[in-house]
Amino acid sequence: VPPPGPPAALLDELRAVVGPNHVLTDPDQTAGFSVDWTGRFRGAAAAVVRPGSTEEVAAIVRACGASRVALVPQGGNTGLVGGGVPLAGELVLSLTRLDALSAVDVAAAQVTAGAGVTLARLQEHVDRRGLAFGVDLAPRDSCTIGGMTATNAGGINVVRYGTMRTQVMGIEAVLGDGSVVSHLTGLPKDNTGYDLAALLVGSEGTLGVITAARLRLVPRLDHRVTAGLGFDDIAGAVAAVTHLRAALPSLHAVELVLAEGVALVAADLGVELPPALRAPAALIVEAAATTDPLEELAAAVADLDLVAEPVVAGTPEQRRRLWQLREGFADAINRLGPPVKLDVSVPIGRTAEFVDSLPRVLPGGLDVIVFGHLGDGNLHVNVTGVPADEPARAQAVEEAVHRAVVERGGSISAEHGIGTAKVRYLHLCRSPAEIVAFRAIKRALDPAAILNPGVLVPAD
Amino acid sequence: VPPPGPPAALLDELRAVVGPNHVLTDPDQTAGFSVDWTGRFRGAAAAVVRPGSTEEVAAIVRACGASRVALVPQGGNTGLVGGGVPLAGELVLSLTRLDALSAVDVAAAQVTAGAGVTLARLQEHVDRRGLAFGVDLAPRDSCTIGGMTATNAGGINVVRYGTMRTQVMGIEAVLGDGSVVSHLTGLPKDNTGYDLAALLVGSEGTLGVITAARLRLVPRLDHRVTAGLGFDDIAGAVAAVTHLRAALPSLHAVELVLAEGVALVAADLGVELPPALRAPAALIVEAAATTDPLEELAAAVADLDLVAEPVVAGTPEQRRRLWQLREGFADAINRLGPPVKLDVSVPIGRTAEFVDSLPRVLPGGLDVIVFGHLGDGNLHVNVTGVPADEPARAQAVEEAVHRAVVERGGSISAEHGIGTAKVRYLHLCRSPAEIVAFRAIKRALDPAAILNPGVLVPAD
Numbered sequence: 001v002p003p004p005g006p007p008a009a010l011l012d013e014l015r016a017v018v019g020p021n022h023v024l025t026d027p028d029q030t031a032g033f034s035v036d037w038t039g040r041f042r043g044a045a046a047a048v049v050r051p052g053s054t055e056e057v058a059a060i061v062r063a064c065g066a067s068r069v070a071l072v073p074q075g076g077n078t079g080l081v082g083g084g085v086p087l088a089g090e091l092v093l094s095l096t097r098l099d100a101l102s103a104v105d106v107a108a109a110q111v112t113a114g115a116g117v118t119l120a121r122l123q124e125h126v127d128r129r130g131l132a133f134g135v136d137l138a139p140r141d142s143c144t145i146g147g148m149t150a151t152n153a154g155g156i157n158v159v160r161y162g163t164m165r166t167q168v169m170g171i172e173a174v175l176g177d178g179s180v181v182s183h184l185t186g187l188p189k190d191n192t193g194y195d196l197a198a199l200l201v202g203s204e205g206t207l208g209v210i211t212a213a214r215l216r217l218v219p220r221l222d223h224r225v226t227a228g229l230g231f232d233d234i235a236g237a238v239a240a241v242t243h244l245r246a247a248l249p250s251l252h253a254v255e256l257v258l259a260e261g262v263a264l265v266a267a268d269l270g271v272e273l274p275p276a277l278r279a280p281a282a283l284i285v286e287a288a289a290t291t292d293p294l295e296e297l298a299a300a301v302a303d304l305d306l307v308a309e310p311v312v313a314g315t316p317e318q319r320r321r322l323w324q325l326r327e328g329f330a331d332a333i334n335r336l337g338p339p340v341k342l343d344v345s346v347p348i349g350r351t352a353e354f355v356d357s358l359p360r361v362l363p364g365g366l367d368v369i370v371f372g373h374l375g376d377g378n379l380h381v382n383v384t385g386v387p388a389d390e391p392a393r394a395q396a397v398e399e400a401v402h403r404a405v406v407e408r409g410g411s412i413s414a415e416h417g418i419g420t421a422k423v424r425y426l427h428l429c430r431s432p433a434e435i436v437a438f439r440a441i442k443r444a445l446d447p448a449a450i451l452n453p454g455v456l457v458p459a460d
Numbered sequence: 461v462p463p464p465g466p467p468a469a470l471l472d473e474l475r476a477v478v479g480p481n482h483v484l485t486d487p488d489q490t491a492g493f494s495v496d497w498t499g500r501f502r503g504a505a506a507a508v509v510r511p512g513s514t515e516e517v518a519a520i521v522r523a524c525g526a527s528r529v530a531l532v533p534q535g536g537n538t539g540l541v542g543g544g545v546p547l548a549g550e551l552v553l554s555l556t557r558l559d560a561l562s563a564v565d566v567a568a569a570q571v572t573a574g575a576g577v578t579l580a581r582l583q584e585h586v587d588r589r590g591l592a593f594g595v596d597l598a599p600r601d602s603c604t605i606g607g608m609t610a611t612n613a614g615g616i617n618v619v620r621y622g623t624m625r626t627q628v629m630g631i632e633a634v635l636g637d638g639s640v641v642s643h644l645t646g647l648p649k650d651n652t653g654y655d656l657a658a659l660l661v662g663s664e665g666t667l668g669v670i671t672a673a674r675l676r677l678v679p680r681l682d683h684r685v686t687a688g689l690g691f692d693d694i695a696g697a698v699a700a701v702t703h704l705r706a707a708l709p710s711l712h713a714v715e716l717v718l719a720e721g722v723a724l725v726a727a728d729l730g731v732e733l734p735p736a737l738r739a740p741a742a743l744i745v746e747a748a749a750t751t752d753p754l755e756e757l758a759a760a761v762a763d764l765d766l767v768a769e770p771v772v773a774g775t776p777e778q779r780r781r782l783w784q785l786r787e788g789f790a791d792a793i794n795r796l797g798p799p800v801k802l803d804v805s806v807p808i809g810r811t812a813e814f815v816d817s818l819p820r821v822l823p824g825g826l827d828v829i830v831f832g833h834l835g836d837g838n839l840h841v842n843v844t845g846v847p848a849d850e851p852a853r854a855q856a857v858e859e860a861v862h863r864a865v866v867e868r869g870g871s872i873s874a875e876h877g878i879g880t881a882k883v884r885y886l887h888l889c890r891s892p893a894e895i896v897a898f899r900a901i902k903r904a905l906d907p908a909a910i911l912n913p914g915v916l917v918p919a920d
Contacts, residue, residue, distance in 0.1 A: 105807070105809060107698055107701070107807075107808050107809035108807055108808050108837070109702070109705060152655075158648060159648075162626075162648075163648075163649065165658070166626065175897060179896065181891070181893050181897055183890070183894065185870070185871065187805045187806075187807065187837060187870065188618060188619075188623075188805070188836040188837065188838075189614050189618060189805045189833070189836045189837070189871070190805060190874065191612050191662055191873045191876065192871055192878060192889050193662075193917075194662070194898050194901055194916075195625065195659065195661065195662055196897060198625070198655055198658030198661075199655065199659050201658075202651055202653075202654070202655055203654055219706040238567055242569070246679040246750065247750060290706065290707060345647045345650060346647075347565070347568055347645065347646070347647065348568050349568060373649070376649045377568075377648065377649070378649045409645040409647075410647065411645065411650040413650070413651045413652050414647070414649035414651065418651065418652060426652060429652050431641070433639040434656065435653075437635060437639070437641055438653055438654050440904035441654055441659075441904050441905070444897075444900035444904035445897065
């Protein structure tokens, strides 16, 4: 039995707000908004509403509040934790029409982007003014600034620029009561009250609907060098990260791969590994600067205790060949069968001990492949060998890994968020007092509980 | 008539929590906690309570909540806006005994500091491990990490490292209901719920009592070069900041001085100005790196349109002589009589127009001296000529400057905060909807309204 859906009077009201063409109810039209891109999270939108302005978003939220109809805000629908699809028959609030992009303020190195602006469009826009955006993600053609802000997106350059939270200088949003808060001045120093922007970043659509963000930009760095460095063990790679962070100001990314995993990727790609990447643990390090960073990189690397000659890639083609060994992990692993994928972080000094513990804590007969953004302590843990039709075994794997993470002061969600997928595990790393505080904040800003119910905040 | 003071039963309860020696009621003992260091804000503490642990803070907050007695959290008492003194006879919660400092985690480049740790002690502690803290302030021997966090302190290195908000990776705090929230893992990527730390930073003691913070550290930069650069006008200086931000990765500070003001400082110090600092607008630029940044600085400066030969200071003594021209402003201005001091920021591209507008918007017969952290658009506006015994004229000056700021999308408090001093002006730069949201958050986390009433959030 499908959920009852919104009352006809509400749909009429919404049509009056956004125009009849922007309230979709035909299942053929709403289907694409109802399932995430992995296909793992599948719901049924009662309707999809596509506002064209912040004022329209506010009118929609007020109307839904009055009718007590729940909304799921949706951007590019590239999330991974079931936080942006209507799993309980909610109305989908699609924000892709909010695609305004201000002129680049070169003096301030900032730009204002509507929630529906894709990352790729933002990148092109600021590149023309010699600037860049500090967060980059693979689904850049689809993912939107609103979604990236609401989920505090990360990626491989966090070691240099931080996550979305660091880029967001101000937000415009519609809170749960339909009020519009807007503070897009983007001043680097502005101590005039609670930082609503910082609270909304990472709130996953549960406190307000982000309609625009003022974003910090960074210098465009046209000179890049990538290196592959081999170490005896993970502890050696961790020590190298500490050294590089101090000695290499142009450090732009530092990714960990382990011997077994990268060998699998090389076999999958049909390429031969350079000696550095045949080491037990290896780093792929990228330096980026406005002038050639090769000398700085070479000097910083010279002090490291390496087990093989480093491989240094200066040309785009050489760099591509090195990066494909990192980027090929997802495909190579998928060819072993669908893995249980976990996105976790641990304090970087405990990385070795955490990875070593995995064979002990996991059920027997399973293989584990670990790689990730070592500069941030962010590891992607992939466990293969669990049949797709045995969800209880997958859940046992998730719990075992999460417990190993939490015992070491780690996080069960490094960059993907909680969504609906991990809400049952939140208590593992946030205390009862914290969850009570989350609920109090949720009630304060979304008193009718209509914004993304079931996401992030565990039910009372 | 003094306020009634806390009930005797409450004081007994507090003595049982912290020990009788740590509940001060003798006016000789409480006087120092009742007035701010400028002497402008003077109250009378009903009592001063000095807890020695987070658990004791929680017990105090619970006891005060049950008795509906208000608390003012206090650190080093170096604030400038009357946010940390008991102006309405509140109980002072002095946090200086919470002075634990963890071992430095070199791999993560982090440390955990109790609220009562002074900035100077933190700096010494991390310096020994080759690291530094990203925020530096003149009252470093007194100001505490708790107060700096609660007020989102800034200073001259924000252009490189951001404010306290950027340094704080996690917080332990006691909320208004006496519950303890603690998330000190300091993971750079951790998307597990609302960012309570980001909300508490800058909340000025109104949502929770910060008891400890996990802090990001930065590499210690032992090589520094300072330069004085002269420009035809403020617009030229602003264009130079834009250029330096991209071309000089070692940019550590960039301060603006104007001809009249710096001439006053030079006369006050009895020194001669180098030609660069006799220009209409001048920048004092500092570059800092792990290796000598002179070459990088020289290359970046070579592209600028200067009106005089730059002055470049490489030795500590040369650098001191240049910096004294910036640091001498407060004393030189004070010798003209007590000024009306405003701490504002404007979008950096509107700096010239804002400064030019001041003579027009200010009442006649007054002089204005502007200088500040141009890299952040943070300007200190000092207006002289208002007699100390004419507060209505001082208020007219404040209002005129604030309006000129707000018309340009600026902030009426760049780094000092709102406190009690500016709460009446908050509506100038935050909308009614934002203030409603602030009140809702305040009620959510401090339901009994006992934490720093009268500070930051305007009365309903």
